[in-house]
Amino acid sequence: MAKELTPRSENYSQWYNDLVVKADLAENAAVRGCMVIKPYGYAIWEKMQNELDRRFKETGHQNAYFPLFIPKSFLSKEADHVEGFAKECAVVTHYRLKTNPDGTGVVVDPEAKLEEELIVRPTSETIIWSTYKNWIQSYRDLPILCNQWANVVRWEMRTRLFLRTAEFLWQEGHTAHETYQEAEEEAQKMLNVYADFAENIMSMPVIKGVKSETERFAGAVDTYTIEALMQDGKALQSGTSHFLGQNFAKAFDVTFMTRDGKTDYVWATSWGVSTRLMGALIMTHSDDNGLVLPPKLAPFQVVIVPIFKSQEQLSQISEKVQEIMDKLKAKGISVKYDDSDAKKPGWKFAEYELKGVPVRLAMGGRDLENGTIEVCRRDTLTKETVNIEGVENYIADLLDKIQKNIYQKAFDYRKTMIKKADSYEEFKEKIEEGGFILAHWDGTSETEAKIKEETKATIRCVPFDTYLDDDKEPGTCMVTGKPSKSRVLFARSY
Amino acid sequence: MAKELTPRSENYSQWYNDLVVKADLAENAAVRGCMVIKPYGYAIWEKMQNELDRRFKETGHQNAYFPLFIPKSFLSKEADHVEGFAKECAVVTHYRLKTNPDGTGVVVDPEAKLEEELIVRPTSETIIWSTYKNWIQSYRDLPILCNQWANVVRWEMRTRLFLRTAEFLWQEGHTAHETYQEAEEEAQKMLNVYADFAENIMSMPVIKGVKSETERFAGAVDTYTIEALMQDGKALQSGTSHFLGQNFAKAFDVTFMTRDGKTDYVWATSWGVSTRLMGALIMTHSDDNGLVLPPKLAPFQVVIVPIFKSQEQLSQISEKVQEIMDKLKAKGISVKYDDSDAKKPGWKFAEYELKGVPVRLAMGGRDLENGTIEVCRRDTLTKETVNIEGVENYIADLLDKIQKNIYQKAFDYRKTMIKKADSYEEFKEKIEEGGFILAHWDGTSETEAKIKEETKATIRCVPFDTYLDDDKEPGTCMVTGKPSKSRVLFARSY
Numbered sequence: 010m011a012k013e014l015t016p017r018s019e020n021y022s023q024w025y026n027d028l029v030v031k032a033d034l035a036e037n038a039a040v041r042g043c044m045v046i047k048p049y050g051y052a053i054w055e056k057m058q059n060e061l062d063r064r065f066k067e068t069g070h071q072n073a074y075f076p077l078f079i080p081k082s083f084l085s086k087e088a089d090h091v092e093g094f095a096k097e098c099a100v101v102t103h104y105r106l107k108t109n110p111d112g113t114g115v116v117v118d119p120e121a122k123l124e125e126e127l128i129v130r131p132t133s134e135t136i137i138w139s140t141y142k143n144w145i146q147s148y149r150d151l152p153i154l155c156n157q158w159a160n161v162v163r164w165e166m167r168t169r170l171f172l173r174t175a176e177f178l179w180q181e182g183h184t185a186h187e188t189y190q191e192a193e194e195e196a197q198k199m200l201n202v203y204a205d206f207a208e209n210i211m212s213m214p215v216i217k218g219v220k221s222e223t224e225r226f227a228g229a230v231d232t233y234t235i236e237a238l239m240q241d242g243k244a245l246q247s248g249t250s251h252f253l254g255q256n257f258a259k260a261f262d263v264t265f266m267t268r269d270g271k272t273d274y275v276w277a278t279s280w281g282v283s284t285r286l287m288g289a290l291i292m293t294h295s296d297d298n299g300l301v302l303p304p305k306l307a308p309f310q311v312v313i314v315p316i317f318k319s320q321e322q323l324s325q326i327s328e329k330v331q332e333i334m335d336k337l338k339a340k341g342i343s344v345k346y347d348d349s350d351a352k353k354p355g356w357k358f359a360e361y362e363l364k365g366v367p368v369r370l371a372m373g374g375r376d377l378e379n380g381t382i383e384v385c386r387r388d389t390l391t392k393e394t395v396n397i398e399g400v401e402n403y404i405a406d407l408l409d410k411i412q413k414n415i416y417q418k419a420f421d422y423r424k425t426m427i428k429k430a431d432s433y434e435e436f437k438e439k440i441e442e443g444g445f446i447l448a449h450w451d452g453t454s455e456t457e458a459k460i461k462e463e464t465k466a467t468i469r470c471v472p473f474d475t476y477l478d479d480d481k482e483p484g485t486c487m488v489t490g491k492p493s494k495s496r497v498l499f500a501r502s503y
Numbered sequence: 504m505a506k507e508l509t510p511r512s513e514n515y516s517q518w519y520n521d522l523v524v525k526a527d528l529a530e531n532a533a534v535r536g537c538m539v540i541k542p543y544g545y546a547i548w549e550k551m552q553n554e555l556d557r558r559f560k561e562t563g564h565q566n567a568y569f570p571l572f573i574p575k576s577f578l579s580k581e582a583d584h585v586e587g588f589a590k591e592c593a594v595v596t597h598y599r600l601k602t603n604p605d606g607t608g609v610v611v612d613p614e615a616k617l618e619e620e621l622i623v624r625p626t627s628e629t630i631i632w633s634t635y636k637n638w639i640q641s642y643r644d645l646p647i648l649c650n651q652w653a654n655v656v657r658w659e660m661r662t663r664l665f666l667r668t669a670e671f672l673w674q675e676g677h678t679a680h681e682t683y684q685e686a687e688e689e690a691q692k693m694l695n696v697y698a699d700f701a702e703n704i705m706s707m708p709v710i711k712g713v714k715s716e717t718e719r720f721a722g723a724v725d726t727y728t729i730e731a732l733m734q735d736g737k738a739l740q741s742g743t744s745h746f747l748g749q750n751f752a753k754a755f756d757v758t759f760m761t762r763d764g765k766t767d768y769v770w771a772t773s774w775g776v777s778t779r780l781m782g783a784l785i786m787t788h789s790d791d792n793g794l795v796l797p798p799k800l801a802p803f804q805v806v807i808v809p810i811f812k813s814q815e816q817l818s819q820i821s822e823k824v825q826e827i828m829d830k831l832k833a834k835g836i837s838v839k840y841d842d843s844d845a846k847k848p849g850w851k852f853a854e855y856e857l858k859g860v861p862v863r864l865a866m867g868g869r870d871l872e873n874g875t876i877e878v879c880r881r882d883t884l885t886k887e888t889v890n891i892e893g894v895e896n897y898i899a900d901l902l903d904k905i906q907k908n909i910y911q912k913a914f915d916y917r918k919t920m921i922k923k924a925d926s927y928e929e930f931k932e933k934i935e936e937g938g939f940i941l942a943h944w945d946g947t948s949e950t951e952a953k954i955k956e957e958t959k960a961t962i963r964c965v966p967f968d969t970y971l972d973d974d975k976e977p978g979t980c981m982v983t984g985k986p987s988k989s990r991v992l993f994a995r996s997y
Contacts, residue, residue, distance in 0.1 A: 038570045039577070039633050040621065048565035048649060055566060071542035072549060076532045077623075077654055077670050078593070081600070083533070085608035095609045099572070100597040101623065102611065104658040106575070106589040114579035115589045117596065117620055126611055127534065129571075129595065129623070139533050149845070155542060160571055160654065164598040176571050351643070 014363075016297045021241040028291060029170045032300050032363050035287075042168040042175030049364065050287065052308035054178070057286060058158065060210050060305070061180065064202050070154040070182060075137050077160075078127035083135040087260040090134065093227020097164035099129040099175075129162040134228060134253070134279055137183045138261040145185060145275055147266040152195075153185040161283075171288035172245075172503055179283035185275045187267070189254075192276035196252040199280040200233040203248035211286070212303040212416035213237050213293045214423055215247060216445070216498060218470025223454050226279075230254035236469045236498065238423045239292040242443015244469050244500035247289050250280035288503070294388075294415050300365025301388055303415060304408040311337060311344040311404060312366045314357045316373035323348065326372050329397065333370070333382070336401035342408065362387060367411050368404060388415050427476050429496070433487045436499070440466050445500050447477055449493035451486035459488060466499045508857075510791045515735040522785060523664045526794050526857050529781075536662040536669030543858065544781065546802035548672070551780060552652065554704045554799070555674065558696050564648045564676060569630050571654075572621035577629040581754040584628065587721020591658035593623040593669075623656040628722060628747070628773055631677045632755040639679060639769055641760040646689075647679040655777075665782035666739075666997055673777035679769045681761070683748075686770035690746040693774040694727040697742035705780070706797040706910035707731050707787045708917055709741060710939070710992060712964025717948050720773075724748035730963045730992065732917045733786040736937015738963050738994035741783050744774035782997070788882075788909050794859025795882055797909060798902040805831060805838040805898060806860045808851045810867035817842065820866050823891065827864070827876070830895040836902065856881060861905050862898060882909050921970050923990070927981045930993070934960050939994050941971055943987035945980035954982060960993045 014031065015023040029035055034050030037043075046054065062072070084095045105121030108114075130136065137155075144150060162176045171177075182199060186192040200217060207215045215235035225232040229251035237247045258264070258274035267273050294301035304310050313330050317323040330346055337344045345366075347357055354371065361369055371383040382400060385392045388411050395403055426444030430436035436448055450456060450468065461467050475481055480496045508525065509517040523529055528544030531537075540548065556566070572595065579585045599615030602608075624630065631649075638644060656670050665671075676693060680686040694711060701709045709729035719726040723745035731741045752758070752768035761767050788795035798804050807824050811817040824840055831838045839860075841851055848865065855863055865877040876894060879886045882905050889897055920938030924930035930942055944950060944962065955961050969975055974990045 036634075036637075039630065040570045040572045040574060043570035043572060045570065045634050046568040048567045051567050052565065071546065073542045073545050074540040074672065076534045076537035076539065077656065078534045078537060080534060081611075082608060084600070091609060095600040097599055099595045099621070100600065100611055101593045102596045103594040105591055106578070106594065106622070114576060115585060117575075117594055127593070128600070136533065140530075140539050143530075162571065178568065 014297060014299065017240065024297070025288075025292060026170065028295060028299060032365065034291070035170045037170065040175075042165055044170050044174045044176075046178075046284070049308060053290070053302070053306050054284060054287060056306045056308070057206075057210070058180075061202075061206055061282065062158075064206060065156050065180075065182065068198060068202060070156045070184075072157060073155045074157055074159070075133050075140060077130055079130050079133075079136045081126045081128055083139060084128060086135060087228045087256055089256075090228035090260075094131045094163075095128075097166075098131050099162045099164060101127040101129065130159070131161055131163045132279075132281075133157070133159070133161075133181055134183065134257050135261070138257040138263060138277070141183075141185055141275070142261050142263045145263055145265050148187050148268050151185055151187045151265065151275070152191065154182075154195075155184070156180055156182040169288075171284055171291070173285075177284045179281050181279060181281040184278045185258075185263075186278070187265070187276065189276055192254075192278050193252050196231070196233055196250045196278040196280065199278070200235065200248070200250040203250065203280070203282060204235050207235055207237065207247055208416065210303065210305045211290055211293070212412055212419065213247070213289060214416065214420045216470065216472050216476070217474065218472040218498060220249075220470055221454075221457060221468045221497070223457050224468060226251045228253060228256050230256065234470050236445075236500075237289050237293060238419075238426055238445060238500070239289070239503065240422070241292070242426060242501075244445065244502040245285075245289045245292070246469070246502065247286060248280070248282040251278060253277035253279060293419050295365065298359075298390070299363030301415060302365035302367060304367045304412050307343075307365065307367050309343045309345045309366060310408055311342060311368045311370060312357075312361045313344065313346045313370040313372065314354050314361075315346075315348050316354045316371055318374065322374055322377070323350075325377055329377065330372060333397065333400060337404060340401050340405050342401070342404060358385075362390075367408060386411055388418075429477050430487060431484075436460075436466075436487055437464055440464050440499070440501065443501070445469070445476075445498050447480055447496040448487050448499055449484040449495075450497050451489045451491035451493055453489075456486060456488050460499070464501075466501050469498045469500050469502060471495065471497045508791060508793065511734065518791070519782075519786060520664065522789060522793060526859070528785070529664045531664065534669075536659055538664050538668045538670075540672075540778070543802060547784070547796070547800050548778060548781060550800045550802070551700075551704070552674075555696075555700055555776065556652075558700060559650050559674075559676065562692060562696060564650045564678075566651060567649045568651055568653070569627050569634060571624055573624050573627075573630045575620045575622055577633060578622060580629060581722045581750055583750075584722035584754075588625045588657075589622075591660075592625050593656045593658060595621040595623065624653070625655055625657045626773075626775075627651070627653070627655075627675055628677065628751050629755070632751040632757060632771070635677075635679055635769070636755050636757045639757055639759050642681050642762050645679055645681045645759065645769065646685065648676075648689075649678070650674055650676040663782075665778055665785070667779075671778045673775050675773060675775040678772045679752075679757075680772070681759070681770070683770055686748075686772050687746050690725070690727055690744045690772040690774065693772070694729065694742070694744040697744065697774070697776060698729050701729055701731065701741055702910065704797065704799045705784055705787070706906055706913065707741070707783060708910065708914045710964065710966050710970070711968065712966040712992060714743075714964055715948075715951060715962045715991070717951050718962060720745045722747060722750050724750065728964050730939075730994075731783050731787060732913075732920055732939060732994070733783070733997065734916070735786070736920060736995075738939065738996040739779075739783045739786070740963070740996065741780060742774070742776040745772060747771035747773060787913050789859065792853075792884070793857030795909060796859035796861060798861045798906050801837070801859065801861050803837045803839045803860060804902055805836055805862045805864060806851075806855045807838065807840045807864045807866070808848050808855075809840075809842050810848050810865055812868065816868055816871070817844075819871055823871065824866060827891065827894060831898060834895050834899050836895070836898060852879075856884075861902060880905055882912075923971050924981060925978075930954075930960075930981055931958055934958050934993070934995065937995070939963070939970075939992050941974055941990040941992055942981050943978040943989075944991050945983045945985035945987055947983075950980060950982050954993070959995050961996060963992045963994050963996060965989065965991045
């Protein structure tokens with residue numbers, strides 16, 4: 010087969026790249042560091058968007074749109090923020106090209122230099138808080154609960170499709186509140202929305218927790234995160250929600266009249282997930298045959314392949330298939346019928362396995378005689394022959410099972426990969442095996458930096474929940490021996 | 504009332520600006536020429552997107568995503584295209600900022616200069632055709648039917664909210680075909696999709712036709728357009744679909760193996776509509792009291808305002824309202840209940856008129872006694888008192904009537920504004936009154952330019968349909984007296 014993938018065991022990273030390209034999800038663009046998201050990949054992203062957008066609206070948020078460009082001076086207004094985001098960004102300095110005097114193409118017109126450079130947004134806190142300043146006078150104007158779906162640019166030197174690209178697509182929520190408590194609750198609420206989406210739609214178990222100071226969003230008071238575990242034992246930060254305190258309100262002088270007639274700075278949150286989730290989805294479930302997609306995100310959930318010896322037989326099969334398709338569609342199941350005769354059934358089977366279609370149906374001459382159809386599920390690659398009568402209920406049920414089974418499989422794998430280390434030696438040994446390690450840490454950035462330098466592992470979060478028996482009990486730092494309040498979660502990560 | 508608009512008769516342009524801002528649709532951003540689309544405006548845009556996206560998918564198109572940045576050299580590859588688009592664009596020259604040596608903020612790092620400048624896409628033909636080159640080898644790879652929803656940037660010096668902004672949102676379809684005929688049919692098909700959307704969803708009558716060479720898209724063989732007429736008698740180009748011939752295939756060397764084993768360049772189309780449609784929508788229907796929205800695009804179609812003298816009465820009204828809301832929602836009608844006591848009913852009435860909510864219901868003490876409710880329609884501002892029994896059917900019917908009525912009103916207005924001119928003198932006189940003028944033209948760019956310079960009118964299109972009795976009959980050019988095949992459509996325009 011032409012589209013064979015590098016096996017995961019041989020080279021995980023190559024397997025990932027092969028899969029993204031061969032399953033028609035995305036490819037590298039002619040512009041360094043940027044990607045083209047191909048129709049099949051984009052269809053998955055659209056399903057993610059729909060599910061997320063519905064959840065945002067159900068929790069009271071509205072969509073809006075803010076400018077792509079940020080004046081350079083805005084970035085400098087929040088001291089930590091500029092450190093985090095001004096470094097690697099796309100800078101617009103001119104607004105016109107002109108014909109090259111020597112007639113070869115176009116050159117930048119030096120006369121068209123901007124007075125102040127514009128930055129292509131790496132994230133929109135600054136431009137949004139400069140806007141909110143005009144929207145907020147009193148507590149009656151609060152809360153503001155906005156989200157935007159947008160593209161952002163961070164000039165990355167080493168890029169990988171979906172996981173780290175110069176331009177990527179995301180959503181960013183930006184909310185403004187009267188009180189510390191309300192903003193803090195909002196940040197937690199949206200983390201829970203992300204976790205619910207990850208677990209129930211992506212079938213991807215996640216660990217919720219709070220970031221260490223080092224790993225915090227530039228400008229945040231606290232960053233909450235959901236962390237997933239990929240099949241190679243590396244962690245992937247899949248979504249973050251930030252409690253921004255009054256930092257951006259102070260930077261952009263956004264005050265409001267409180268209920269008791271005083272003036273205070275507005276409290277803020279921001280939260281986002283991106284096309285990086287596509288990478289997480291791929292690396293959580295897929296195998297050496299290709300993608301494995303949760304039914305809730307598959308562009309089509311069922312594919313039907315006819316196996317025929319003559320055109321006459323094909324039309325008999327097609328007639329039966331049409332009945333089945335109508336019944337599946339009536340149940341809200343998306344289905345594709347591939348009756349092209351340019352490719353053989355075997356080629357089609359491999360192709361739809363590569364593309365992760367959750368259920369494949371095949372119907373041949375014998376099925377026609379017996380009133381049966383062959384059902385193959387992508388997650389386990391097992392086949393069954395079932396009666397056509399009532400097959401739509403069988404499939405609806407099967408899709409539900411697949412959705413749950415791949416979650417359970419990922420959950421079980423993760424369970425074996427959450428370990429404990431009580432000494433730095435043990436930690437160094439176990440980190441080589443991959444997975445999450447719960448260990449004690451003295452809470453200082455110095456120790457964190459030392460661990461990162463020596464082991465390439467970072468603190469993914471201080472988890473909210475308990476995963477082993479004594480996570481939440483105090484102990485002593487594995488490196489310095491100083492006291493530690495609870496274990497924290499380490500991993501090497503994407 | 505605080506939010507009074509400048510009347511249209513006094514200053515149409517100011518009325519428009521007032522309305523966009525006061526109805527919370529959009530506002531100017533801190534970045535020159537860019538806009539912030541506010542939640543209420545964005546909700547209308549989202550409804551437009553959903554309707555268009557559904558139509559694109561029904562006609563076999565898929566969404567994808569291509570990069571924001573275009574290498575400067577790509578623009579130069581199609582000779583006409585570079586003339587049209589390279590002139591006013593945002594140019595990225597650097598990829599890093601650094602702390603200013605004097606400690607004040609950040610400056611562009613001169614070391615981080617790009618080898619080749621990147622242009623923020625003004626339209627994506629070039630980057631997409633450089634990509635399609637790798638996707639197309641044979642006729643079996645065709646057609647490619649892609650669309651993307653994206654932001655684009657054209658550095659405009661004089662900007663107006665929605666109508667002309669440096670950054671705007673749009674969709675751009677880019678298709679690749681085996682034959683001239685197939686591409687040509689695709690371009691026409693998408694023009695019809697736009698016209699159907701404009702007329703049946705936006706309630707905005709449009710004239711379909713083909714552009715003159717001067718007004719053609721830079722790089723197209725033919726540009727098809729839908730032209731609408733605003734209330735001030737100016738035309739607004741509302742959507743265009745381009746038959747690109749083999750121009751971009753030649754520029755990017757995109758060839759394919761034909762069915763008979765030869766090699767040929769691929770045939771192309773592109774087509775787009777943008778947030779400019781928001782401006783068209785506003786200027787087609789709205790009045791001195793504010794927005795008038797077609798029910799199919801209203802963020803909420805019905806608002807209910809209680810008129811109460813006591814909290815007890817309010818709860819009685821609310822109980823009845825809840826029943827009505829349930830029935831409306833069951834019929835798929837979106838409804839908002841505004842029972843806040845911070846504002847008086849009169850203020851609310853004005854506010855929802857300003858926001859163009861198609862139907863307003865009001866319920867007071869007497870209605871409660873009589874089992875009635877007051878229904879006010881936004882398009883005519885007429886009121887009726889109707890029985891609560893079956894009110895949901897009454898409203899469903901009314902929304903349908905409003906959708907059709909505002910179309911008819913705009914259609915009737917346009918009808919009075921399509922005129923004929925048989926001499927240049929007559930043309931000059933009539934163009935001052937606004938509206939479309941059908942006149943004979945000799946087909947040359949010189950005459951077209953002279954007319955534009957002397958009257959500010961441009962050829963909007965050569966219409967496909969007949970609007971007066973003799974549109975399609977030959978005649979002589981009103982300016983030069985040379986022969987003309989048919990009348991063409993002139994107007995001053997946005």
